[in-house]
Amino acid sequence: MQTSVSNAVAPAQFTASEGAWALAWRRFKSDKVGVWSGITVALSLLLVLSTLLGSVAHDWEKEVAVSHAPPSWAIGTPSTANDAKALPEIVLYEPTPTDIVDPIAAQWESAQKAVKPSGDKVNALATSLPMGSDKWGRDVLSKTIKGAETSILVGLAAALMATVLGSVLGAVSGWYGGIVDDLSNWLYNVFHSIPGILLILAIAAVLNTKGTMAVVIILGTTGWTGTYRLMRGEYLKHRHREYVRAADAIGASNNRRMFVHILPNVSHVILVQFSLLTVSCIKAEVILSFLGFGVPVDGVSWGTMLTEAQNDLLVGIWWQLLAATLAMSIFVTALSLLTDSLRDALDPKVIH
Amino acid sequence: MSAYILRRLWQMIPTLAGVILLVFFLFNWIGGDPAYVLAGLFSNQEQIDSIRAELGLDQPLHIQLWIFVQQVLTFNFGNSWTTGESVADIFATRLPASLTLMAPLLVIETLIALVLAVGLAWVRGSSIDRGTMVVFTALMSVSILVFIILGQYVLAYRLGWFPVQGWSDNYWKNITTYAPLPILLGLLVSIAPNTRLFRSFVLDEVDQDYVRTARAKGLSEPRVMFIHVLRNALIPVITFVISNLPGLLLGAFLLERFFGIPGVGREIILAVERSDFPVIKAVTIYVAIATMVFNLIGDVLYRITDPRVQLR
Numbered sequence: 001m002q003t004s005v006s007n008a009v010a011p012a013q014f015t016a017s018e019g020a021w022a023l024a025w026r027r028f029k030s031d032k033v034g035v036w037s038g039i040t041v042a043l044s045l046l047l048v049l050s051t052l053l054g055s056v057a058h059d060w061e062k063e064v065a066v067s068h069a070p071p072s073w074a075i076g077t078p079s080t081a082n083d084a085k086a087l088p089e090i091v092l093y094e095p096t097p098t099d100i101v102d103p104i105a106a107q108w109e110s111a112q113k114a115v116k117p118s119g120d121k122v123n124a125l126a127t128s129l130p131m132g133s134d135k136w137g138r139d140v141l142s143k144t145i146k147g148a149e150t151s152i153l154v155g156l157a158a159a160l161m162a163t164v165l166g167s168v169l170g171a172v173s174g175w176y177g178g179i180v181d182d183l184s185n186w187l188y189n190v191f192h193s194i195p196g197i198l199l200i201l202a203i204a205a206v207l208n209t210k211g212t213m214a215v216v217i218i219l220g221t222t223g224w225t226g227t228y229r230l231m232r233g234e235y236l237k238h239r240h241r242e243y244v245r246a247a248d249a250i251g252a253s254n255n256r257r258m259f260v261h262i263l264p265n266v267s268h269v270i271l272v273q274f275s276l277l278t279v280s281c282i283k284a285e286v287i288l289s290f291l292g293f294g295v296p297v298d299g300v301s302w303g304t305m306l307t308e309a310q311n312d313l314l315v316g317i318w319w320q321l322l323a324a325t326l327a328m329s330i331f332v333t334a335l336s337l338l339t340d341s342l343r344d345a346l347d348p349k350v351i352h
Numbered sequence: 353m354s355a356y357i358l359r360r361l362w363q364m365i366p367t368l369a370g371v372i373l374l375v376f377f378l379f380n381w382i383g384g385d386p387a388y389v390l391a392g393l394f395s396n397q398e399q400i401d402s403i404r405a406e407l408g409l410d411q412p413l414h415i416q417l418w419i420f421v422q423q424v425l426t427f428n429f430g431n432s433w434t435t436g437e438s439v440a441d442i443f444a445t446r447l448p449a450s451l452t453l454m455a456p457l458l459v460i461e462t463l464i465a466l467v468l469a470v471g472l473a474w475v476r477g478s479s480i481d482r483g484t485m486v487v488f489t490a491l492m493s494v495s496i497l498v499f500i501i502l503g504q505y506v507l508a509y510r511l512g513w514f515p516v517q518g519w520s521d522n523y524w525k526n527i528t529t530y531a532p533l534p535i536l537l538g539l540l541v542s543i544a545p546n547t548r549l550f551r552s553f554v555l556d557e558v559d560q561d562y563v564r565t566a567r568a569k570g571l572s573e574p575r576v577m578f579i580h581v582l583r584n585a586l587i588p589v590i591t592f593v594i595s596n597l598p599g600l601l602l603g604a605f606l607l608e609r610f611f612g613i614p615g616v617g618r619e620i621i622l623a624v625e626r627s628d629f630p631v632i633k634a635v636t637i638y639v640a641i642a643t644m645v646f647n648l649i650g651d652v653l654y655r656i657t658d659p660r661v662q663l664r
Binding site for chain 1: 366367370371373374375378379382486489490492493494495496497498501502505509598599605606620621623624625627629632635636639640641643644647
């Protein structure tokens with residue numbers, strides 16, 4: 001990706017030619033879909049950052065509404081929840097008339113007061129929220145944002161791990177060749193011959209510890225193969241280029257040539273791989289968490305929300321499903337479209 | 353050709369050895385001591401020791417590895433830790449259900465995706481093409497879980513067009529009653545990515561010289577696209593489909609789980625939930641072998657369909 005001087009606009013005076021990244025940026029700016037998806041992704045990441053810092057959705061676990069409060073924009077509509085109530089209810093306990101005195105009524109009342117000191121607060125529970133509430137009266141909107149934090153961070157971390165693994169292994173393998181290359185290729189073949197989802201499940205089975213870190217490790221150690229293959233190819237290609245030979249001539253070390261000279265020239269491949277991997281890692285995290293091999297129950301991610309939403313749906317509570325699905329679709333779509341645009345913008349060979 | 357196949361088979365040996373090592377490393381080293389899991393919560397040292405002896409866990413590592421290699425070569429992985437059923441039996445009995453679901457799904461999804469891909473490549477660059485691609489990207493970003501949850505709820509639970517879940521012993525009843533909804537949902541999920549991929553295969557062909565020649569001699573555009581281009585674009589499609597066949601077996605694990613279909617995919621999820629290592633080990637090894645073999649078949653078919661390709 002050497003820049004060409006022929007791009008200079010003014011022929012009369014010599015101006016420095018634009019760098020590859022500047023050119024890519026110009027190409028990217030002219031791509032409307034790319035710009036808008038880029039803005040969406042940036043805003044989402046900003047939201048994640050602010051959740052991390054605790055300024056948004058830090059109190060997502062607080063009970064702020066009645067259980068299963070509907071979204072405020074859907075109160076009037078006959079919700080399916082009412083249909084569900086029409087189903088024959090199984091009554092396990094019939095409250096008896098007033099002539100029976102509850103022996104612990106007084107104690108119960110004082111205990112209640114101890115837990116919730118002011119009676120007003122109990123009444124202050126909202127009956128509707130912008131995105132409704134879940135079974136425990138938690139705000140679904142905050143929950144979705146908190147879930148976005150988990151899902152996106154897990155996706156980014158796992159993708160980062162896979163990209164770094166694949167890039168370093170691919171670079172070393174393509175650069176040195178010989179026995180290093182043979183060994184890495186063997187490792188690649190081994191990982192590549194086991195379908196991804198099976199490897200993920202097998203590692204989930206042996207790790208047997210649930211948690212966000214486990215998901216990152218599972219997805220990071222299984223996702224590197226594609227990046228490895230691409231990077232190896234790139235390094236094979238660049239190894240004998242003139243600029244690398246020139247660097248050799250001025251005495252640059254192996255590491256310097258690999259990571260200072262070649263790496264910037266193949267960084268666009270890494271960037272695209274990273275964002276592709278982020279998309280697939282987010283999707284995989286959702287499935288893993290849903291199956292119960294991922295984020296634990298006390299945490300929240302889009303995957304655990306879908307688990308709850310599936311049960312909610314049976315009684316006609318649809319808003320949690322909607323919230324998690326919308327959030328995930330918006331982010332993943334934006335990121336996928338951004339990846340496509342990045343690839344087009346960074347590859348000078350694509351004709352526009 | 354036979355020399356090529358022989359060499360490829362020969363090259364599989366180190367890869368297979370690697371897979372065996374990887375699985376052994378995962379399950380015997382990272383996986384911890386399964387004796388504690390098997391013996392249950394209230395167990396004494398004697399019980400644990402006897403289980404360890406039974407599983408060969410009291411042997412040194414290299415002997416354990418040798419036992420494992422023998423298991424792989426003799427196709428005998430012993431019994432499931434939870435149900436006591438032999439692992440071979442589990443696969444023999446779960447495979448038909450998976451195939452009943454996946455075979456029609458594969459055929460239908462490939463056909464639909466091919467037709468869509470050629471159609472989109474035909475109008476490439478138009479607003480229809482770009483619009484469809486954006487819609488497909490959006491569809492692909494919706495989790496497969498959402499499709500299944502909503503599909504099952506709306507089409508089966510509320511509308512009652514399909515049974516919510518179930519499976520029978522009768523093939524005909526399965527394919528007409530229980531399989532259609534999972535297949536439909538599988539199609540919804542898989543058509544978008546497949547069409548995108550196949551479209552790129554077709555686009556690789558449309559600018560070739562032979563296409564221009566076909567147009568130059570006055571052939572109609574449908575004939576050019578659906579006969580000349582499609583035939584050549586089929587080559588990578590075939591390779592793709594063939595080499596993905598083994599993965600397909602597992603690909604439907606979510607469908608099988610939601611719809612209560614007793615297939616291989618659901619069995620794997622159950623095995624992971626119950627830490628049933630023999631089952632997972634067996635699946636991993638055999639699916640890896642199947643993947644290697646099907647990759648080879650794909651490459652050989654590539655050679656047969658495209659004589660220009662030189663296999664090395």
